[in-house]
Amino acid sequence: MPETPETPGTPETPETPAPAAGGPARGPASGATIRLEGLTKRYPGSALPAVDNVTMEIGAGELVVFVGPSGCGKSTTLKMINRLIEPTSGRIKIGDEDVTDMDAVKLRRKIGYAIQSSGLFPHMTVAQNIAQVPKMTGWSRSKVTARVEEMLDLVGLDPGEFRNRYPRQLSGGQQQRVGVAxxxxxxxxxxLMDEPFGAVDPITRDHLQDELIRLQHELxxxxxxxxxxxxxxxKLGDRIAVLREQSHIAQFDAPExxxxxxxxxxxSGFVGAGAALKRLNLTRVRDVGVVDFPTVTVEEPLQEIFxxxxxxxxxxxxxxxKRRRPYKWLRRGDLMRAKGSLARAGTLVNDTVTRDATLRDALEAVLTDNAGRVAVTGRxxxxIGVVDMETLMNSVHELLDADRLEAIEHQHQLEEQRAERTRAAQEGLA
Structure with a gap:
């Protein structure tokens, strides 16, 4: 069973944010700076600390990803921020406040926490799960009700359909959305998010990642x-902290x-082969050409569709x-073969992407489609439109050309450095 997480509460007034290091400008941040100073965790009987002297600053409104091998201490470091694990030494500052020694329960009500398998309370409805901390912090009933509706809408779940369901009545992806709400x-x-999408299937995971990107652009x-x-x-990070054993920082930088x-x-071992193609995860569908495509709806008369x-x-x-969601691709011969029934006509739309999907997601969807295109959808x-193979391949070629130019420039710099060292050595001998 996953841990039952403490959930957030009303925050302090956030400071004026600095822009995220690696991401695009997205308007004012509602987040707060996090500063870890010499954060260390030692367990009794262990020769080495689980986390050793971690110092870093995370900007307000920034999405930072901890990545590293199993057992390197990344989850332990995360849990020390909201003190689900108490640090042995070091300081934690959120905004202008040192939270290292404050009441841990009060701290956790100021920090959102989402985990793998959502951690929802099974005996509570979706609305009751979402309302828990606002009620504990003294919000009025009307304000709590309005916030539940707002949060369900924010994560793409219809409040009328989902507010009174129990977690067991939800799919894994829906549970994770409620957990984020x-x-x-x-x-x-x-x-704080501790491998929140690790327990769902790959397709659902891609959609949840896209949803998080969209939410972060808004919030x-x-x-x-x-x-x-x-x-x-x-795909997700404004910056990535690649961690070695004991959470030693190997590199803390923008994905690019x-x-x-x-x-x-x-x-380099984490980057692996195909770094140029991995850069497809840095460009979104919204950054390339989404074109319109002829559409009809199931409510239109059959003759008009024909x-x-x-x-x-x-x-x-x-x-x-009826909700203007992609349903089927219809070809000219489909209606005649279907003998006047849409139920038997056409090919079901098996995959879509959102505007926040990466080019890699879109390319995978297009490659599995015989016609070489994929529908783009909203919240x-x-x-919304369609993105096709030609558009995606043009973007891939642009990325590869940029990498080639960068490699040539880097080679020129190395040659100039070698020439400079040779000149300096010759002058020294003279």
């Missing part, structure tokens, strides 16, 4: 995220810098359901 319910400046919290998956770290200039062989197919410049249209799955 609960962690954010009392508007904390800091959110600008300070988020510390633990994962063992370097691709996930690249780690991919193009790893600090040493240890970091006329749209027959008169259009495309040999297919995208059929949307509630509504149709």
């Amino acid at each position: 609960r962690a954010l319910a009392a508007d904390p400046p800091v959110l 600008r919290k300070t988020i510390v995220f633990v994962t063992h998956d370097f691709d996930e770290a690249i 810098a780690i991919l193009t200039n790893p600090a040493d062989d240890f970091v 006329d749209s197919l027959r008169s259009g410049t495309h040999n297919e249209v995208l059929l949307l359901d 509630r799955g509504e149709y």
Whole structure:
């Protein structure tokens, strides 16, 4: 069973934020700076500390990912921030406040916490789970009710459909969304996430990652995220802290810098092969051309759908359901073979991407589609447009060309440095 997490409470007034180191400008941050100073954890009977003298600063509104091998201390470091694990020594500062010695329960009510398998209370409804800490901190009933509705909408769940369900009635992905909603319910400046998407299937995990990216663009919290998956770290992080044993920092930098200039062989091992292709995780669908595509809805008369197919410049249209979500791809011959029934016509849409999906996500979806395109959707799955293979391949070529130019420039710099050292040695001999 996962730990039952403490959940957040009403935050202190956040300080004016600095922009995140690696991410785009996204408006004012509602997060707070986190400063770890010499943070250490020793367990009795252990020869070496589990975490040894970690010092770092995480900017307000920044999403920082801890990544490292199993047992390196990344989760222990995370849990010391909200003091689920008490540090042996060192200081923790959030905003202008030293929280090292404050009441631990009060501290945890000011920090959101999301874990693997969501950690929802099974005997409480979704609404009761989300409302827990706002109620404990004295919010009025009307304010709590409004906040529950707002949080469910924020994470893409229909309040009318989900507020009265119990966790057992939700899919794994829905449980994780509710877990994030609960962690954010009392508007904390800091959110800690300990491998929150590790227990769901790969497709759901991609969608949850996209959802977190979207939320962070809207909310600008300070988020510390633990994962063992370097691709996930690249996709999510403004900066990544690559940790060795005992949480010693091997490199703490923007994803681009780690991919193009790893600090040493240890970091290179995490980057692995295909660094140029991994950079596809740094570009979002919203940054490339999303084109429109002919659409019809299930509510339109069959003859009008047939006329749209027959008169259009495309040999297919995208059929949307009553909520304008992608449902089927319809070709010209489908309706005639289906004998006038949409139920038997067309090919179901098996995959979509959001605007916050990475180019890697989009490329994988396009490669599995015979027609070489994928529908792009909004927060509630509504149709926005289509991204196609040509657009994605142009972006890939641009990334590869940039890497080649960077490699040539780097080689020139090395040659100039060698020439300079040779000149200096010759002058010294003279």
